[in-house]
Amino acid sequence: DKLEWGPNPRVMSVATEQSIVVLRRTLLAARLRDTVAAVQLSQTEVAVSATDGSWPSRSVTTEMKLTGLDVSAANLLLWNGQDAEVYDIDTAGGGALPRTASFPSPSASMALNRDSIFRCGDRK
DSSP: OEEEEOSSTTEEEEEOSSOEEEEEOOOOOEEEETTEEEEEOSSSEEEEEETTSSSOOEEEEOSSOOSEEEEOSSEEEEEOSSEEEEEEOOSSSOSSOOEEEEEEOOOSEEEEETTEEEEEOTTO
16 A cells, blocks of 8 residues: 655645545635525535524535635525636525626635625736
């Protein structure tokens, strides 16, 4: 059996007689704003909940491999450096959060402020 770091510190490989596994370290994001918390559970899943318990926790699964998220009292913003998605936090209903927008956004960083989205890309 063999355990080695890859070409950078975010990659590790494990080789056994039966298989080879490559592991990639992923940093998960979390945000807390107003009374809403969002926590990234995996590369494609985010949990959203009310910190005051006023509505049940919900999760969002996307096809994007996420690189960031932000949350406001009304919306959840997810992005991957190429595309972005906005979800409505419907505090009255249950079930999945409805996606209200998706758009191309080659942005390294994004933020929500009320009903506005701010983005930063290409060091601008």
